[in-house]
Amino acid sequence: xxxxxxxxxxILSDSxxxxxxxxxxxxxxxxxxxxxxxxxxxFISNHETLQSILEDANEHDGLVFMTIADAELAKFAxxxxxxxxxxxxxxxxxxxxxxxxxxxxxxxxISGAQYELSEDYFDRIRAMEFCLAYDDGKDxxxxxxAEIVILGISRTGKxxxxxxxxxLGYKVANLPLIPEKEVTPILYEIDPKKxxxxxxxxxxxxxxxxxxxxxxxxxxGSKYASKTRVNEExxxxxxxxxxxxCPIINVSDRSIEESASIVMEVMNLPQRI
Amino acid sequence: xxxxxxxxxxILSDSxxxxxxxxxxxxxxxxxxxxxxxxxxxFISNHETLQSILEDANEHDGLVFMTIADAELAKFAxxxxxxxxxxxxxxxxxxxxxxxxxxxxxxxxISGAQYELSEDYFDRIRAMEFCLAYDDGKDxxxxxxAEIVILGISRTGKxxxxxxxxxLGYKVANLPLIPEKEVTPILYEIDPKKxxxxxxxxxxxxxxxxxxxxxxxxxxGSKYASKTRVNEExxxxxxxxxxxxCPIINVSDRSIEESASIVMEVMNLPQRI
Numbered sequence: 001x002x003x004x005x006x007x008x009x010x011i012l013s014d015s016x017x018x019x020x021x022x023x024x025x026x027x028x029x030x031x032x033x034x035x036x037x038x039x040x041x042x043f044i045s046n047h048e049t050l051q052s053i054l055e056d057a058n059e060h061d062g063l064v065f066m067t068i069a070d071a072e073l074a075k076f077a078x079x080x081x082x083x084x085x086x087x088x089x090x091x092x093x094x095x096x097x098x099x100x101x102x103x104x105x106x107x108x109x110i111s112g113a114q115y116e117l118s119e120d121y122f123d124r125i126r127a128m129e130f131c132l133a134y135d136d137g138k139d140x141x142x143x144x145x146a147e148i149v150i151l152g153i154s155r156t157g158k159x160x161x162x163x164x165x166x167x168l169g170y171k172v173a174n175l176p177l178i179p180e181k182e183v184t185p186i187l188y189e190i191d192p193k194k195x196x197x198x199x200x201x202x203x204x205x206x207x208x209x210x211x212x213x214x215x216x217x218x219x220x221g222s223k224y225a226s227k228t229r230v231n232e233e234x235x236x237x238x239x240x241x242x243x244x245x246c247p248i249i250n251v252s253d254r255s256i257e258e259s260a261s262i263v264m265e266v267m268n269l270p271q272r273i
Numbered sequence: 274x275x276x277x278x279x280x281x282x283x284i285l286s287d288s289x290x291x292x293x294x295x296x297x298x299x300x301x302x303x304x305x306x307x308x309x310x311x312x313x314x315x316f317i318s319n320h321e322t323l324q325s326i327l328e329d330a331n332e333h334d335g336l337v338f339m340t341i342a343d344a345e346l347a348k349f350a351x352x353x354x355x356x357x358x359x360x361x362x363x364x365x366x367x368x369x370x371x372x373x374x375x376x377x378x379x380x381x382x383i384s385g386a387q388y389e390l391s392e393d394y395f396d397r398i399r400a401m402e403f404c405l406a407y408d409d410g411k412d413x414x415x416x417x418x419a420e421i422v423i424l425g426i427s428r429t430g431k432x433x434x435x436x437x438x439x440x441l442g443y444k445v446a447n448l449p450l451i452p453e454k455e456v457t458p459i460l461y462e463i464d465p466k467k468x469x470x471x472x473x474x475x476x477x478x479x480x481x482x483x484x485x486x487x488x489x490x491x492x493x494g495s496k497y498a499s500k501t502r503v504n505e506e507x508x509x510x511x512x513x514x515x516x517x518x519c520p521i522i523n524v525s526d527r528s529i530e531e532s533a534s535i536v537m538e539v540m541n542l543p544q545r546i
Contacts (some may be wrong), residue, residue: 016534022292026342031372089367102280138451166436167440
């Protein structure tokens with residue numbers, strides 16, 4: 001086994017290369033011990049640039065993750081790779097070819113076409129601004145207009161989850177639960193189907209809180225970060241979740257993307273972005 | 274040309290299906306007139322589930338965008354497709370197979386491995402919280418600690434761009450420029466290399482402002498949304514950009530992803546997510 005090999009990989013795109021980057025990341029995640037060197041080239045628009053990048057990739061024996069919408073450029077890259085043996089996949093091509101065959105039509109070959117500005121785009125901006133305006137219970141009135149309402153005690157990750165869902169186009173309001181502070185009555189007026197309760201293991205919350213206290217320059221041993229306090233708060237949160245009858249998501253060992261995906265599944269939300 | 278055909282597509286993943294979704298979106302973007310029906314199945318963990326999804330996809334003559342890390346499951350899907358002629362690509366497989374060959378090792382076959390929790394993950398959460406704390410010039414002290422400082426007049430998209438960069442793990446502060454309000458002296462103390470000035474065509478800003486005024490229930494014709502005012506503000510902003518010597522990004526006709534990609538390129542920032 002040769003785990004010390006350094007693997008050069010190339011992200012090539014006539015747009016921003018986001019799709020190719022995702023595939024590269026998912027592929028490399030299967031090889032946690034491999035050292036990779038990333039080379040990223042975006043907005044490629046002519047043969048000369050493409051040729052010189054492919055030559056560089058070939059010299060480094062690189063893996064090329066490519067999304068090129070322009071058929072001429074894609075063909076040029078393909079020819080180069082057949083000739084040299086360079087490993088390169090145009091990730092969208094198998095699909096665009098198949099769709100073109102089925103529809104008896106040609107792809108538009110417009111690079112970055114998925115990012116086009118439209119009414120959806122403005123809706124997305126509005127969603128992101130909404131999430132910011134109604135973060136952390138800043139204004140409980142947001143609960144009425146929100147599509148998703150996220151509840152949780154301190155350090156359960158309400159804010160990052162809301163922000164991420166915001167970038168996906170959903171209007172999210174989040175509300176912190178604190179035993180000493182009565183929850184807004186609005187929470188009991190809105191549709192519980194749009195409410196999600198976050199929970200986590202008390203050990204993880206504890207760790208988060210300790211680290212937050214350190215950032216604030218406060219040593220360990222505060223009441224906020226004590227296990228008794230965390231358990232007390234969790235108990236209080238679960239009482240509220242039960243009253244509302246809302247679904248509960250345990251975010252321990254889950255990334256923001258995974259938690260967001262579960263929220264969308266549980267709430268049966270349509271894909272927007 | 275048969276543009277009215279409805280195309281069913283399937284996102285299949287043993288993780289959250291984000292990578293497959295990106296590829297699907299990029300592929301369909303090439304066919305703006307095609308009507309698609311999305312079927313998404315995530316966290317697939319056994320043959321029975323996979324079989325029934327593939328059968329459904331086959332009945333609908335669907336296109337299958339797949340990211341399955343588990344080798345057994347992937348093989349099962351592949352066999353099914355060869356037998357039935359169903360169009361299905363396991364997007365990460367060409368790469369994982371090639372990497373495995375080169376490294377003489379097996380992929381870990383852990384689904385969703387790219388989302389693993391780590392110190393990077395906590396850094397990312399901190400970045401998102403940072404962006405929220407220092408949005409819209411809320412606290413000019415954030416300019417010092419920020420990795421990216423975004424300037425712009427009202428409705429140039431500072432907030433969504435900051436939030437998106439935040440989800441990518443960068444600490445961003447943004448500061449609105451208003452002719453009547455003196456900018457914080459901190460702006461002139463920090464490294465201008467980390468400052469980005471946003472600009473846009475006055476027509477687009479005008480449209481944004483009119484729409485914002487409508488949301489507020491204010492009719493057209495306000496000073497805020499007047500062309501003279503927008504031009505006056507843009508002139509003021511460009512004067513400051515010149516003083517600072519910071520790069521300027523024109524965000525007109527650019528999506529958030531594209532603008533973010535340009536920011537990262539201009540500032541030569543490493544990829545984090």
